[in-house]
Amino acid sequence: MKEVRTRFAPSPTGFMHLGGLRTALYNYLYAKKNGGKFILRIEDTDQERFVEGATEVIYDTLRGCGMDWDEGPDIGGDYGPYVQSDRKDMYLPYAQQLVEKGAAYYCFCTKEELDERRAACEAKGEVFKYDKHCLNMSKEEVQQKLDAGVPYVIRLNCPTEGETTYEDVVFGKLTFPNDTLDDMVLIKQDGMPTYNFANVVDDHLMGITHVMRGMEYLSSTPKYNLLYNAFGWDIPEYVHLTTVMRDAQHKLSKRDGDAYYSDFIEKGYLKEALINYLALVGWNPGDDREFFTMDELIDVFDIHRLNNSPGIFDMNKLDWMNTQYIAKMDPEKYLEMGTPWFDKVLAGKNIDYKRLAELMQGRTEVFNRVPAMVEFLAEMPEYELELYTHKKMKTNPEVAKESLELVKPVLEGIQDWTESNLHDAVMEAIASSGKKNGAVLWPLRIAISGMASTPGGAFEIAYLLGREETMARLEKSMEKLAENA
């Protein structure tokens, strides 16, 4: 059996779209699953779009996610170069070969002429298709123009009758009427190949066996096949992937800040969670498992379980999955990742980050939500007296006042300000007072945090705050209670 060779062929835009990342992932998984090769090729035939540092973004993202390529621009390989602009001289001869075979032809129509004809067509509400105007030019006439240096493009000569059928792994048999096929340009006026042409030539030259790409290429694939056939090359297996959507009618988009890998990383999503979730949009293992490491994905990945209907990228589920990954991560790693987020609001506050991290790890959904959750430690927030009212805890401002009066001297008597000392002393006082735990602990926590919910109970918060700050906050809250009594 032939070695499986897949490829990821992004154009360097400076950003990695999640849809693209998923395409890369599936290509990677399939290659690894079959002991094949995963190739990275940069498609930069459009010189006007060149973006500085864009290839690095691609490298960093793929490597960061654990998708190492076997051949690529930076590491080479037997089929290089792997950057299309470095291969630009390779394409014209292939196009000329097609012209000789009669499968393609020179076209001297100018852009302006074409635009005019296109506009006229649209005005009549018709679909514009190149009319093969230059197809029947005599050989001599063509040569004459070529010799005279008249600018030209080379076009594919598509059939106008019949239909083309091909097989796609996820969509099955696909049939297109030939009269909808446009004579696409193969070589542009500047001598560079078009994306479509370079793609076919490169895929063949690089021995790509499985072409996995977005389904937006579904309807141009018949033209690709025309090319393969004209050259007498083997047609690769096609695996068209559905679109990753934001909702039923929109793709993930740049505008909403939810399209790029970097957007998510900056918000504090873990790349492992992102990859894991992304793998599940449009594919499933056939059983109930949802958590996978890269190696596990390689193990279970099956190209035949790819879905053929578009999937919506569910932020809710991503959040949930991210929460799970964070909860399971190494505590030291959490501390390391969480520290910059703590620093945003707690820098210079002398808070025990290690303890804070322990308390926060199980409550963190996405790191960018961390600062808002811990900010109260830096400064006591303004709060409403209503916070003291909690039916289940059997407390209200009245009860709170009493409870705090009970607890204050106890706290003052604690020598060594540790959580367990705090706990033991206060619990003992509560027990001997005959009060309910909640009726004391809820008010205490409110009094020193000003928050309905905090990343820990009264003792944890008191510990984090330290003795001095805790007592200061407590006294202030007691005054507030007294004033409003």
Add this chain to the structure above:
RNA sequence: GGCCCCAUGGUCAAGCGGUCUAAGACAUCGCCCUUUCACGGCGGUAACUCGGGUUCGAGUCCCGAUGGGGUCACCA
């Protein structure tokens, strides 16, 4: 608009003619646990787009309608 693709709960989805009075997960709701929140546990609400066929039998096959998406560049 032409052509192409798609169609199970709010979302991801299992299902590949009978075992579907349709699995699981997220979200949502309720209860339990608990010094808050969260975690966790238990339970609930919630779907085969519609209409024709084919068949003894259809979520599963066919046709049509509807809805959604894609594509129609000397962009990739």
